[in-house]
Amino acid sequence: NAGVTQTPKFRVLKTGQSMTLLCAQDMNHEYMYWYRQDPGMGLRLIHYSVGEGTTAKGEVPDGYNVSRLKKQNFLLGLESAAPSQTSVYFCASKSSRLAGTGATQYFGPGTRLTVL
Amino acid sequence: EDQVTQSPEALRLQEGESSSLNCSYTVSGLRGLFWYRQDPGKGPEFLFTLYSAGEEKEKERLKATLTKKESFLHITAPKPEDSATYLCAVQVHAGGTSYGKLTFGQGTILTVHP
Numbered sequence: 234n235a236g237v238t239q240t241p242k243f244r245v246l247k248t249g250q251s252m253t254l255l256c257a258q259d260m261n262h263e264y265m266y267w268y269r270q271d272p273g274m275g276l277r278l279i280h281y282s283v284g285e286g287t288t289a290k291g292e293v294p295d296g297y298n299v300s301r302l303k304k305q306n307f308l309l310g311l312e313s314a315a316p317s318q319t320s321v322y323f324c325a326s327k328s329s330r331l332a333g334t335g336a337t338q339y340f341g342p343g344t345r346l347t348v349l
Numbered sequence: 350e351d352q353v354t355q356s357p358e359a360l361r362l363q364e365g366e367s368s369s370l371n372c373s374y375t376v377s378g379l380r381g382l383f384w385y386r387q388d389p390g391k392g393p394e395f396l397f398t399l400y401s402a403g404e405e406k407e408k409e410r411l412k413a414t415l416t417k418k419e420s421f422l423h424i425t426a427p428k429p430e431d432s433a434t435y436l437c438a439v440q441v442h443a444g445g446t447s448y449g450k451l452t453f454g455q456g457t458i459l460t461v462h463p
Contacts, residue, residue, distance in 0.1 A: 237392075264449050275353075276393070276436070276453040283448050291450070323392050327449045336381050336440065338451060340392035 256324030355454035372437030
């Protein structure tokens with residue numbers, strides 16, 4: 234099992250450009266999450282999904298959109314990139330079970346995005 | 350508002366010098382406390398989950414403990430390969446609507462010198 238994978242690994246954008254980050258998981262998890270990680274700020278939740286076709290806002294959703302058309306994939310879109318969106322983006326997935334290993338979020342390797 | 354604070358921000362140890370990392374939390378109702386390890390350029394890697402005060406878990410040189418207000422990650426006789434950022438996160442009860450969301454601390458950067 235590959236676990237959680239993210240593409241691309243690195244990307245440089247100019248202000249105003251758009252892009253989509255792809256997250257895929259092969260663990261048949263119901264829940265998926267997008268985080269951003271910035272120095273001194275820790276990991277902050279952008280959006281999340283509790284199942285195919287459903288999405289919800291997290292702590293810092295402005296400037297981002299998401300879609301979950303298939304259970305195994307969770308897409309994060311930036312419609313008009315801004316320098317403030319320069320960050321490392323992590324995707325995670327989790328079973329819907331509350332206890333034991335079902336309670337754990339498993340993370341992907343991250344995408345490093347720079348917006349000039 | 351749920352808050353998680355980790356200390357120290359950075360910790361430098363000599364190989365074999367045991368120490369502890371702290372994670373203090375203020376939440377409405379704790380469902381679980383998680384410890385992750387993050388190596389440079391990689392995603393967080395799960396270490397432990399603690400659910401109730403008094404609980405302890407161990408893995409190799411690491412031991413995590415939990416009280417009602419904080420958690421400690423004890424590192425016994427560390428080796429250079431233990432160097433990483435250690436992240437603490439909490440999951441709270443939210444009437445069934447938390448959906449497993451985590452609130453993270455800022456992390457402790459651990460460096461172990463040979």
